[in-house]
Amino acid sequence: MVTIYDIAAKAGVSAMTVSRVINNTGKISDKTRAKVRRVMEELNYVPNHMARSLVLQQSNVLFLLITDITNPFYTTLARGAEDAAKKHGYRLLFGNSDESLDKEKDYVDAILATRADGVLVAPAGDLSLPHLETLRLHQVPFVLLDREVPGMDSDVVLGDSKEGARKLVDHLTSQGHERIALINGSPQISSARLRLEGYREALKLNDLAFDEAYVLETAFEPRSDLSEIERWLDRMDPAPTAIVAGNNVLAVEVIRTLHARGIRVPEQVSLVCFDDLGPFSEIDPFLTVIAQQAYQFGYLGTQMLVERLQERGVTGLPWKKIVLPADMIVRRSVAAISPTDGRSAR
Amino acid sequence: MVTIYDIAAKAGVSAMTVSRVINNTGKISDKTRAKVRRVMEELNYVPNHMARSLVLQQSNVLFLLITDITNPFYTTLARGAEDAAKKHGYRLLFGNSDESLDKEKDYVDAILATRADGVLVAPAGDLSLPHLETLRLHQVPFVLLDREVPGMDSDVVLGDSKEGARKLVDHLTSQGHERIALINGSPQISSARLRLEGYREALKLNDLAFDEAYVLETAFEPRSDLSEIERWLDRMDPAPTAIVAGNNVLAVEVIRTLHARGIRVPEQVSLVCFDDLGPFSEIDPFLTVIAQQAYQFGYLGTQMLVERLQERGVTGLPWKKIVLPADMIVRRSVAAISPTDGRSAR
C-alpha cells in the first residue's frame, strides 16, 4: 500500500508536505506542489480515509437508515439524501432495517462503530426509542424521517399524515361513500397513529360513525401471507364501499386480495392510499393517493443534519420540525356512488 | 470517546487484556473477562472500526455499486447481496452510479479510499474499463454483476440475455407477430448487445427480415424526455405489431408514449421486456417479461466475492462465470394476431 511516506521519499520532501498538498492547506511552493502531485500520480496514491478520520475525529460520512429498500418512497427519499449529502461534501451510506427492531439495533451499533458523523433514521417504530437513546448518548446527531418517536426530542421531517387522511376521507365522502374502512400500519408507528386520527376526525366531520371493525391495524412492510387481510374483509358487515390504505404497500396488498376474490377497483370497491407507487406504476397510474414528497424528505432532512453538524459545540438550540404538505393526486380508483348504494366488497 | 484504555484503567488491567476480551483471542481468566465485560457495559464502550481496520489492514466491508437505485431489479439484487454479506460476517455498503461514468469513477475512488475488502459492480458500460482497471491495480477483488466489460477478465454473474431475447421473440412469433421492433439500451453495454443478438438470431430462425429502422439503441436509465421514442415510433413504416424492450424502464417509457397517443397494449401493439416491474406493479401484472432472478444476482455474486477474499494469496485461480437462466412469465401484454393483420402502432 502506498502511503504519504512513500511519496514523500520519492519526491524528496517530508510527509507533512505531502499531506498539505493533498488537503490544500498551508503554503506550498508551486514547484514542490507540482512535484508531489506528479509522484502521487506515478505511484497511484489513494488517501486512506480511515487513517484520516482517526486523527480528525470525524469521518465526513452520513448514514441513512431506511425501513424498506424495495419501497419507492424510500428509494426516492434516498436519492434526495444522496444529492444533499454530496452537495455538502459528505459521503452517504445506506442501511435497510426492514422494519425490524433487531436489524435496526445492529445498524445503530455499526453506525457507532464506524463513527459516522450523523444519521438519518426512519425509525421502525416507538420501540426504536432505546436505539435513538444510544445515538444520543454517544452524541451522534440524528434527524428522524417520516416518523416521530415519543420520548425523544430531535430534528424531524414529517409528512402531514393527519391532514392527508382527512383529505382522502373527504374525497371519498364527496363521491358519496359512507362506509369507509381503514387498513393501517402498526399503532406503534407515529405516522400510522396520525393517519388513524385523521380518519376518525374526518368521519366525525362528515357525520359518519366510527366502527372499530372497519379498521385493521397491521404492518406497513410487505408480507407474503394475505390471510389477515382476508379475515378483515370477511369481518366487515356490511362491507365497505371504500378503503383507505395507510401506505402504498398495504394498498397493493388489498388490491391483490380483492382481485383474488374477483372484486374490482373501483367498480366494486374504491381505494385510496398514502405514498405513490413509483415510476414503475406509471404504466397505468390509477390509484388516487397522497403523494408524499419523498425526495424532499431525504433532501431537507440531510440539510437539517448538516446544519446541526456545523453548529457543533453550540448546544441548546431548539429542535426543528419540518412538516411536508399532503398533496392528493386524484386518479381513477374511486367511483362515485349514491349514498344508498348497496354494493359489497366481498 | 471511550477507548480500550479507559476500560483497561477502570478494570485494573492492561489495554491488551481488554482487546483480547473483545476479540475472544488468547487465554483470559473468567474472572478478568467478566470484570472487563462489566466495565465495557458501564462505560458504553463501542469499538472503533476504523482504528481496528487500520491495524488489521482489512475492513470487513463489501461495497455494492448499482446503476439505478429506483429500479426494482437492483433493489432486489441489493437485498440478496445484503443477506449474503451478513451471512458471511461482512458489512455491505451501497452506492448508486445512475448509469453515469463520472459518478462511477467517484465511487471507485471512494471505495479505494475507504479500503473496502471487495466490490460488487454493475458497471455503467464498456467504458467502465478504466475504473475496473483501477480496482485491479489496487488489488481490490471485484465481481461484475449483470454486465461484462470487454478487456477485463473477472468473476461475473450474468443473466442469459441472448436466450431471453430469443424467448421473447419466439413468443411473439408464436402469436403471429412478424413486424417486431426492439428498443434497447446503449450498445456500450454487454447485456444490450446480447439482447440485440438474440433478437436478430430469433428473427432469422423465424424467417423474418431484420430491419435497422425497427431497432432503437438508446439508454436503460429513466429519462424525462420521451421525444426520441416518439421519433422512433414515427419512423417505423409499416408500424410494428409488437415491441421488445431491453429492460423494464424502457418498457414503461414505451407504454407511456403509446398511451399518450391513445394506443393501447396489447390491443394495438404487443409489448414484452426484460426484468419484472417489482412488487408495486402487482396491482395489475400484465406485462409478459423475462423475469431475471435479481435476488440471486446479488446473493451469488456476494458469495463468489467472499470466496475470492478467503483464498487471498492464492492467485491464478480461474475466473468464474455464473449465467442465470432467462425465465419467461407470460401475462397479457401480447395479443395473438393473424400474420396478415394490418394493425398499426401509430
Added chain:
DNA sequence: CTGTTAGCGCCTTCAC
C-alpha cells in the same frame, strides 16, 4: 514555505 514530534484507537509481537 517546510520539517519534527506526538498521538488518534487498536492489535501484533514478544516478554514475563
Added chain:
DNA sequence: GTGAAGGCGCTAACAG
C-alpha cells in the same frame, strides 16, 4: 494469563 512496546496512515501543533 497478562503486560509493554511499537506501528497501522495520517494530521495538528509547534518549530524553524
